[in-house]
Amino acid sequence: MSRSLTPLNQSTSPGKPATVTARPPAPALTAPSLDYAYDGSFEGLLTVLFTIYDRKAAPNSIQPEGAVQGGLFVQPLLVExxxxxxTRVWEGLLRHMTAEARTRLFHAFLSEQPDRELVIFRYADLAMRxxxxxxxxxxxDNVRRVAHLAQQMGREKHRMEAFVRFEKTADELFHATIEPDFDVLPLIAPHFTKRYADQRWLIYDRRRHxxxxxxxxxxxxxxxEPDTAAPRRSTSVSATVLDEREPLFKVLWQTYFDHVNIPERKNIKLHRRHIPLRYWKYLSEKQPRETRFEPIKNKRPPQADNLRLG
Structure with a gap:
């Protein structure tokens, strides 16, 4: 399926209020209900929304083309x-909702929930009526569901921006592998583009290829292309393509992490709450140490002169 970084390249600010006056009435869905299929892209889903009101036929289901489950006598309508x-539908939604609420629909789509298409349709239909x-x-229920999905996407976006760890290859490319619960790459693209604007980088979503x-x-x-023969336990690029200094960088980062840690204040339960266990396999500081950690031993004992009073 086709993918895009931003929904239809819109630059509308999230806080812009929607136009409340002169809302066009939503067409009545008087025709028999239909099953719809599309290519799986967000633009495809917006095209389906247009088709629903153009045909005045409410959806029984809206499914990606590769996941269509039709019955013996039911063939879904494939919407090109x-x-x-x-773009017309995306811009038209601002007549019925704020830009922030419209962005929530895009986040709900990226959540990959099985019924996301119907939830988005019901939300948009309710807004128009x-x-x-x-x-x-x-x-x-649909408003609450969209808000919850958008909140989950926000948390996953924040985690990915914090937990991505790059490895430098021999050809000066910084590579990172992630496996998020949701499809957050379109949401984190602006952050990494701005923060690492002076270097070439690649962030690969292993789950979505x-x-x-x-x-x-x-x-x-x-x-x-998905490589079904590749071992699932591998979480980094092959050592043969890494920069020769990359192992040193890894050791330096692990050493820094160990020395800023305070063993007396260790709280594993809180630590796992902030950094869930499923992310650990992609974090350099969570990998086995090549050298045993030794605490810094350059602290001098207190001098007798310092202990005297007055």
Whole structure:
């Protein structure tokens, strides 16, 4: 399926209020319900939303093309993605909701929940049929669900921005492997593009077989073919392509981590709450030490002159 870093390259600020006046009424869905299929992209889903109101046929289901489960007598309507139509729908949503609420729909889509498409449709449909903003209407199941998914995405985005560890290859490329619970690469792209603007880097999502590549000018989506024969336990690039100084960098980072740690204040339960165990295999400081840690022994005993009073 096609992927994009930002939904339709919109630059609308999240805090911009929606236009409440002159809302066009949503068409009544009077035709028999249909099952819809699309290519799995966010632009494809927006095209499906347009098709629903164009045909005035509510969805029984909305499924990615590769996951369609039709019955013997039921063939889903395959909706072809149109960028212009998707852009029209994306911009049109601002007539019924704030930019921040619209962004929540994109975050809900990236959550990869099995019923995300219907949840997004129901949220948008409710917004179009309501006389006021529904973003805080937590009495509605769909509004509450979208808000919860957006909150989960925010936490995962924050963790990925903190837990990514790069390895330098021989050709000056900084590589990192991640395996997040949700599809957060489109959300973390601006952070890494701004923070590491002076170096080439690649962040690879092992679970979804695609990554972000920055070439000193722009950040692009790069797709990889899944390698079913590759061992799942490997979490880094082959040592044969790493920079010869990379093992030293790893040791230096581990040494720094060990020396800033305070053993007397160790709280494993709290530590695992802030850094969940599932991320440890990608963190350099959590890997086995090549050299045994020794505490710093340069502290001098107190001098007798310092102990005298007065």
């Amino acid at each position: 993605t149109h960028e212009a139509t998707a 309501s006389a006021q903003d529904i973003a805080d209407n937590y009495a509605d 695609y990554g972000l590549y920055y070439d000193l000018h722009r950040t692009d989506i790069v797709q990889f």
